[in-house]
Amino acid sequence: xxxVSEVSKVYPSxxxxxxxxxxxxxxxxxxxxxxxxTVVGPSGCGKTTLLNLLAGFEQxxxxxxxxxxxxxxxxGPERAVVFxxxxxxxxxxxxxxxxxxxxxxxxxxxxxQIRIASMVETMGLTGFENHRPYQLSGGMQQRxxxxxxxxxxxxxxxxxEPFGALDAxxxxxxxxxxxxxxxxxxxxxxxxxxxVEEAIMLADRVVVMTPRPGRIADILTxxxxxxxxxxxxxxxxxxxxxxxILQVLRPPEERDPVRLA
Amino acid sequence: xxYSMKAQADEDALLREESSLxxxxxxxxxxxxxxxxxxxxxxxxxxxxxWWLVTAVHVFPPLDLxxxxxxxxxxxxxxxxxxxxxxxxxxxxxxTLRIAVGFFAAVILGVPIGFxxxxxxxxxxxxxxxxxxxRPIPPLAYIPLMVLWFGTGQMSKFVLxxxxxxxxxxxxxxxxVKSAQESRLRVAQVFGANRRQMFRYITLPSxxxxxxxxxxxxxxxxxxxxxxxEMIAAQSGLGAMILTAGNQLRVGVVFVGIIFIGxxxxxxxxVIRTVERRMVPWKGKA
Numbered sequence: 136x137x138x139v140s141e142v143s144k145v146y147p148s149x150x151x152x153x154x155x156x157x158x159x160x161x162x163x164x165x166x167x168x169x170x171x172x173t174v175v176g177p178s179g180c181g182k183t184t185l186l187n188l189l190a191g192f193e194q195x196x197x198x199x200x201x202x203x204x205x206x207x208x209x210x211g212p213e214r215a216v217v218f219x220x221x222x223x224x225x226x227x228x229x230x231x232x233x234x235x236x237x238x239x240x241x242x243x244x245x246x247x248q249i250r251i252a253s254m255v256e257t258m259g260l261t262g263f264e265n266h267r268p269y270q271l272s273g274g275m276q277q278r279x280x281x282x283x284x285x286x287x288x289x290x291x292x293x294x295x296e297p298f299g300a301l302d303a304x305x306x307x308x309x310x311x312x313x314x315x316x317x318x319x320x321x322x323x324x325x326x327x328x329x330x331v332e333e334a335i336m337l338a339d340r341v342v343v344m345t346p347r348p349g350r351i352a353d354i355l356t357x358x359x360x361x362x363x364x365x366x367x368x369x370x371x372x373x374x375x376x377x378x379x380i381l382q383v384l385r386p387p388e389e390r391d392p393v394r395l396a
Numbered sequence: 397x398x399y400s401m402k403a404q405a406d407e408d409a410l411l412r413e414e415s416s417l418x419x420x421x422x423x424x425x426x427x428x429x430x431x432x433x434x435x436x437x438x439x440x441x442x443x444x445x446x447w448w449l450v451t452a453v454h455v456f457p458p459l460d461l462x463x464x465x466x467x468x469x470x471x472x473x474x475x476x477x478x479x480x481x482x483x484x485x486x487x488x489x490x491x492t493l494r495i496a497v498g499f500f501a502a503v504i505l506g507v508p509i510g511f512x513x514x515x516x517x518x519x520x521x522x523x524x525x526x527x528x529x530x531r532p533i534p535p536l537a538y539i540p541l542m543v544l545w546f547g548t549g550q551m552s553k554f555v556l557x558x559x560x561x562x563x564x565x566x567x568x569x570x571x572x573v574k575s576a577q578e579s580r581l582r583v584a585q586v587f588g589a590n591r592r593q594m595f596r597y598i599t600l601p602s603x604x605x606x607x608x609x610x611x612x613x614x615x616x617x618x619x620x621x622x623x624x625x626e627m628i629a630a631q632s633g634l635g636a637m638i639l640t641a642g643n644q645l646r647v648g649v650v651f652v653g654i655i656f657i658g659x660x661x662x663x664x665x666x667v668i669r670t671v672e673r674r675m676v677p678w679k680g681k682a
Contacts, residue, residue, distance in 0.1 A: 192582060210585040222579040225682030226601040235597070236587040269681040287587065 137166040137189065137291060137325070142198035144184050157348035158184040161198070164342060164351065166291070166325055171317060173326045174342045175334035177384065181349020182327045186295050189325065190216050202290060212236055215284035219296040221276035223268035229279050230255065230264040236287035250286065257316065258282045274305040278312070285316070291323040298333070307365065310336055314363060331384070332368055335359075335376045343383045352383045462648040467655070470648040479649055480640050482632045488656060490632040491622055494550070495664075498557025498625075499618045506562045507607060510569025511599075523566075531563045535624040548629035556628070560621040561614040568610020572603025605679045608672040612665060619661045 144159040159181040166172050174182045187193045188200060191210040200207040202214065210216075215236070223232045231238070233254055237246040255264055258278045268276055277297055284292055298306040310333060317324065328334050334341045335357055343353040359372060367373050444464055450456070451463035458466070474484040482490075513520040538556055546552035576599050584598045626635030634653045641649035672679070 190586065192585075210582070210588075212586065212588040214586070216582075216586045218579060218583075220579060222577075222583050224580060224583070224597070224601070225678035226604075226676075235583075239584070239587050239589050239593050239597075242593075267678060267681075269678060283587075 136168055136203060137164070137323070138201045138204075139164040139185075139189070140199055140201075142185075142188060142195045142200060144181070144188060144193065145196050159188070159195070160348035160350045162349075162351055164354075166323060168323050169321045171324045171326070171337055171339045172342060173328060173334040173338040173340075174344060175328055175331055175380065175384075176344035176349075176352075177329060177346060179346040179349070180344040181346070182329075182344050183295055184349065185344075186216075186293050186325065186327050189291075190214055190293050212240065212287050213290040215287060215289035215292055217277070217280050217284050217292065217294045217297045219299050221268065221273075221280040223276055223279055223283075225268055228265045228267060229260060229271070232268060232279055233258075233260075233282045233286055235283055240287065254282050254286050257319070259312075272305075273301050274309055277301065277309060281313070281316070285320065285322065289322070291325060294324060294326040296328055297326075299328070299330075306330075306333070311365065313337065314361075318362060331377055331380050334380070335373060336363060336367065341376070341380065343380055345384065353380075355379060459645070460647060462651060466648050467651045470652050471655075474637075474649065474652055479637060479646075480631070482637070484652070484656070486632050487634050487637050487653075488660065490630075490636075491626070491634045491657075492660060494553045494557060494625060494633065495615075495618045495622060497550075497554045499561055499615060501554065501558045502562040502565050502614065503611060506565030507569045509562075510566040511573055511603070513566065514570045514573035520570075527563055527566060530559070535560050535621045536627075539624065539628055543628055552628050553625040553630065556625040557618050557621050561618050564610050564614040564617065565607075568606045568613075569603060572606035572610075573599055575606060576602035604676050605672075608668065608676060608679075612668050612672075615664050615668060616661060619657055622657070 139162055142159060142162045143157065146156045146158055148155050162181075162185060164172075174185065176182050184193070188195055189207065191207050191214065194208070207214070224235065227235065230251055231244070234244075234246050234251050237250075238244050252264075255261055258281065260275065260278060260282065263271065263275065268279065271279070280297070298309045301309060314337065324337075326334075326337055338357050341355045341357060342351055343355070344350065345352040355376060357376060359367060359370075359376075448464050451458065451461055451466075455461070462470075471484065473479075474487075476483075478484075478486070509523065513523055535556055538559060542552040542556050546555055580598050580602065581594070584594050589597065622633070623635035623638060626633040627639060630636040634657050638650050638653035641647075641653065
């Protein structure tokens with residue numbers, strides 16, 4: 136279980152005399168084991184900062200983050216991250232990239248080949264084991280990155296807009312793919328995105344964040360049945376969720392356009 | 397159940413599509429590999445023809461510019477009977493040994509020094525001023541010191557080539573370390589790399605492309621230092637051969653020396669390039 140309690144992150148101003156930037160303001164969030172939580176919001180709402188805090192790349196100025204009652208102080212394999220860019224290592228083959236976490240943990244490149252083969256198969260990467268990452272398409276690269284994270288069986292999988300760089304078609308394929316993987320392995324997932332439909336499609340709960348300062352504006356429990364079909368986005372219930380979220384995210388100038396001038 | 401079967405079918409379709417994509421990119425790569433090598437040969441032949449033409453119409457007196465045929469005869473003569481007591485192979489061997497020892501010593505010491513400087517500010521501040529101070533000094537200026545300190549034997553030649561090449565190796569290793577991408581360092585952190593693993597799996601491979609570039613520049617510099625090194629009382633070696641022949645106005649022999657320095661330098665470049673392709677196949681792709 137992840138427990139984020141009253142966490143704030145403030146960056147000093149980039150210009151002299153400017154105001155410090157409150158990226159995340161007093162955020163409270165609990166994620167249960169096996170739960171799929173998405174965080175949605177426009178850029179600047181602090182969603183990536185929140186993920187970086189969970190990953191341990193940065194430390195909060197106030198508040199505390201705990202994973203299974205242990206405070207998060209640095210990056211570690213119990214909180215595997217899938218980045219927006221696949222960030223695979225080009226000097227390793229697909230198989231070696233997937234095995235990377237195991238290699239580091241066991242201190243040798245001779246790691247459990249059966250486990251890797253089964254992960255390759257689960258991820259639909261059969262036949263590409265010995266390819267280099269740059270020989271794969273964007274979608275496949277991201278599947279390798281997900282495999283690399285899942286194989287070390289992390290307590291939680293942190294995903295930072297992992298499909299943001301993909302084209303629409305590949306993105307929706309990858310969403311269905313992620314859901315089928317999640318259905319099989321049930322990892323705890325915290326998934327950051329700016330895409331409202333993606334957030335609803337995947338989630339048990341959607342955390343909606345708004346910028347300046349980055350705050351949680353709303354948390355919605357998505358009670359759409361699983362497995363979720365591709366045409367779910369067309370259903371009335373789905374669009375009900377979408378409307379609720381968009382209402383929260385509605386830009387302020389639309390309420391009062393005069394103040395723009 | 398229906399969903400999962402459908403999903404499987406979709407995944408397979410996706411996979412097929414992507415595998416053809418990957419093959420397409422491989423095709424593109426092999427197309428680039430068609431390297432039009434005949435162009436290089438054509439240029440070589442054209443240059444020799446031009447050289448022959450210039451000599452045939454006597455632009456310069458034959459004593460100043462020997463013809464290709466004359467030089468070819470000199471190559472044969474030096475190969476069989478030798479020049480100044482040494483055969484062509486002796487000279488090539490002597491020069492290549494000096495380059496190899498000086499250059500490899502520079503790589504073996506320079507790469508760790510560069511890594512060390514990149515990871516430790518105190519070490520950087522200690523070594524960098526010395527390095528930058530020594531860099532612009534021409535190799536000829538070292539000659540009297542080399543003779544005084546290391547005598548007129550092989551050691552002074554090794555050391556001279558070592559000093560000429562090590563700055564480039566150090567600098568390329570240092571900037572190679574700094575070219576390691578933040579995102580890749582983060583990946584290693586996430587998956588729990590210790591310092592040693594971070595170096596082995598991220599920093600070192602990230603630095604390799606720049607180290608190879610540094611080595612390729614350094615090997616050429618080593619050859620330009622060779623003539624200076626062989627001015628130190630050397631009897632054998634291509635540089636020494638050129639110097640002796642120059643004093644005796646044997647221009648044909650000077651040409652032989654120049655041609656073989658060029659050819660061996662080229663050969664070494666090709667060797668390093670081949671090793672680079674094997675060790676850094678991802679260069680320029682990621």
